[in-house]
Amino acid sequence: MQLYPTRTAAHLAVAGAAVVGVGLVAREPAIVGWGGAILVALALARAVTLVSVARIRAAGFEMLWTGQRRLVRTPRGGVVEIDAEVRNRDTLAARFVRLRAVASSQLDVSIHPDRGEVMASGRLKVKVVVRAPRVGHHGLHGLALEVHGAPGLFEVPLTFANPYGIEVLPRPFMAYLMQPRGGRSHLVAAVGRPGRARGEGDELRELREHQHGDPFRKIAWKASSRRGVLLVRELEREERDVVWVVLDASVELWAGPVGRAPLDFSIDEAATVATRHLGRGDRVGLVIFANGIRTLLPPDHGPVHGQKLAQALLVGCSTYDAERSDLDEADVAVRVLEHLRPLDAQGLSDVRRSDLDRLAARAESMRTRAPFAAAAPAGRSPRDRTLRRYLASYGIESPPRLEPDHRDVAVMLGEVFTTIARAKPRASIVHVMATPPQEVTTGPLPEALRRLTRRGAMVFWSTPDTEPALTPPWTPARHHDWDPDEQETAVPARDAFQDAAPIAAEAVLLRTRVAQARREAALRRLGVRVSRIRPISQHARAEHLIPPEPTPDGATGK
Known part of the structure; x- marks a missing residue:
């Protein structure tokens, strides 16, 4: 249990020390x-604060989530509201000055109310509002409560x-996944191109004379x-496309603000391409690659x-691997x-930090006890894999590596294309989401x-927008911070740098x-239809500001 002095306590400590010094000088x-x-x-107030907080903890000061679920599913950019209760089993009221969430940095979390008082033997209901700007498994690990001790002099965070x-x-x-399924949606074939052919279906094609071998x-x-x-x-039966979605999940593509x-x-x-084809009854396969092929799901409908495709996008693009x-x-x-200590x-107490x-x-x-059933990520040793699996199971953030993947994209x-060409059934459409390699031809x-x-x-190729920002990398210095002798040469140099x-x-x-x-022009000469993934339009579309508009070549975000 850690105890922190407030600003008032610090001022009183400085004032007391100063008065003692003045008294010693003046004798x-x-x-x-x-x-x-x-x-x-101040020392007595600190001791009283420790005793009162220890009493609160011993009496059973606790936090509980309302409801039975410990896992919630939400779309990217969606908002989730979670109800919780802070219970005080002590005979004295406890005032807290701050209530915050201990959560992954990939989540935007706010709590209402964030300060107040828990009555003696009472409960305080709080609402945790979570906004999720990034796809993945993220953890909300608990709440941290800062309690005031003797008259506002010390704060003790309780996690x-x-x-x-x-x-x-x-x-x-x-x-x-929220759409209802059933009925005639299951009576379509899933191989070939869109069209109509004779076969076992539910639509009448024609009446013809009976021939030898026709069933009665x-x-x-x-x-x-x-x-x-x-x-x-x-x-007649409907024939459907066999679609492959190829996604480049290189670690350097995570660079940028969250979401x-x-x-x-x-x-x-x-996800847009996959769900559009799944809605038509097409068979959709998925390949996620970086240094190698990370995920390969054969086409199905x-x-x-x-569900498998959605989970593959969650896990295949993660950064838990060493x-x-x-x-x-x-x-x-x-x-x-x-994370494990509380x-x-x-x-x-029986585990040394070095063990x-x-x-x-x-x-x-x-x-x-973890909310996610995560597979063991790749590690440099079995112990490393076990520790990384713990992070993945609890949704603890693992930041992406700063160095880019060292591999030849071409x-x-x-x-990947060779694997798709050899796969059966034969592919009819291939959607690629990747940056074009340097050597295309x-x-x-x-x-x-x-x-x-x-x-x-x-083949349809959608390229992500990875243009560098034009934010100036310099911070203008103030003239009075410089040496006057150096200012005559430094100011023109700085101005020239800012101009250049x-x-x-x-x-x-x-x-x-x-x-x-x-x-992109080289890809078009090879017969590939190329489009751009526009971040602004995609972000607005995710916020329901702009409806999706399909383009003639089947891509979006042009």
Whole structure:
């Protein structure tokens, strides 16, 4: 239990020390006694605060979530309201000055009320409002309450560890999975191109004369009796596309504000394409790649497969793997230790900070209380995988690695396209959400694209907008902070830099645009239909400001 002095306590401590000093200099015992009395009173107030807070904790001051669920699902950008109760079982009222949430930084959390008083043997209902701007599994680990001790001089934060899971899905998948399913929606075939062909279906194609081998259940008896000829009903079935969605989940695409990174918009685009084709009854497959193929789901259809696609987008783009995370094993162990200590019955008093093996064993035993059933991420050792799995199970943030993935995008895409071309049933549409590689016309990529198009597949390529911002990287200095002798030369140099920096930034941006335009033109020459994923329109669409508008080539966000 930690105790922090307030500003009033700090001022009184400084004043008491100053009075004691003045009394010692003036050799006045009364002044020294006055200042000493202030310091003694502060010490007594601190002791009283510790005793009162210890009494509150022993009496059973606790926080509980209202309801039975410990996991809620919401679309990206959605808002979730969670009810909680703060209970005070003591015979004295407890006033708190701040109530905050201990949650992942990927969530925007606010609490109402955030300050007040819990009556003696009473309950205080609070509402936790959570906004989820990024897809993934995020944890709301509990609440922290700051209690005032003796007359506003000290504050003691009380942390209530009560894990709660927030599963954030792409908005298109959330709408798709909420739709009712059944009836004739299950009576469509899922192979081939859109069109109509003879077969077992529910639509009448024509009446024709009976031929040898026609089953008797197809005979139209009424029509046959009217015409005097044995007629059979010829039905037709709908054929559907086989669609592959290819998503680049490189770690550098997470760069940017939460909810506004290029990969945030690429996931939205992939979800939009997948749900649109699933709604038509098409079979949809998914490939997520970075340094290698991270996720490969064969094409299938139906709401159950939609659930699998949504979960694949949540897990396949995460940064819990050692090669994608900015945390090494020691950093992961620190986060596990801080999160596990309030959950453990003994407070990890029997686990030394350097004993990572024992910490991993204790974390594995506590994983049954986690809101998410996460698979073990890739790690550098079994112990590292166990600790990283604890982070993933509780939705504890693992920041992406700062260094980009070292891989050849053209080679990776060539392998992905080759895998799709060999897969059965044969692909009819391939949607790619990735930045075009530098070498488009050379290497394995052109041949893999030609192999797809020769098999009758149409390729659509959506590129995320990764243009650098033109924010000036400098901070103008103040003239009075500089040495007067250096100001004559420093001011012109600074002004020249400020004049040249926007020009250099504009030049970099122009080169980026020209390079991307050349790559897109090379893709078009290979028969690929290219479009841009616009962050502004996608963000507004996620907030229900702009409705989705399909383009002629099947892409969105042009």
